[in-house]
Amino acid sequence: MLLVPANATTPDAAAPRAAAFDVALRAIAEPTRTAIVALLAHGEHCVCDVGSALRISPALVSHHLRVLRRAGLVRERRAGRWVYCSLDLDNVRHVRILLDALLDPPEGLARRVAGSACACTDAAGEWDAGVLGAAAAAAAPFGPSR
Secondary structure, three states: OOOOOOOOOOHHHHHHHHHHHHHHHHHHHOHHHHHHHHHHOOOOEEHHHHHHHHOOOHHHHHHHHHHHHHOOOEEEEEEOOEEEEEEOHHHHHHHHHHHHHHHOOOHHHHHHHHOOOOHHHHHHHHHHHHHHHHHHHHOOOOOOOO
16 A cells, blocks of 8 residues: 655645555446445445355455455454454545545636636646645545554
8 A cells, every 4th residue: 555644735745645546446446346345334244244245256255355455445354264354444534535625626726617618728737736735635645454
């Protein structure tokens, strides 16, 4: 998982954070992993229960959980021979903050776009700096799964 200093607020410093965000979005974009995230949103589950609930093989459950774990979205806990998984709520919160920043443009840009025929030509630089800067300032770095 990518680690970035919490004070990284420039677009260049926000690039690793944006890369971690991209990894998280790609991880949950796959329908089976989306279903796993939805299931884990209700609380911790044994890995075998995840497979049973979604009617997929243990090997496929392990694969999808590994992708979600590497993206920082899921954590695992071992209890004897059982493995329990849950959402890493801190990192899920960071993904939500970054997604909000992506989908909710900075206020100055929103006003310029409303009065402009095309946002591409006159606000593209402000958009890039605004979105990456706001996201970097708002979200703490993704940490390793615990």
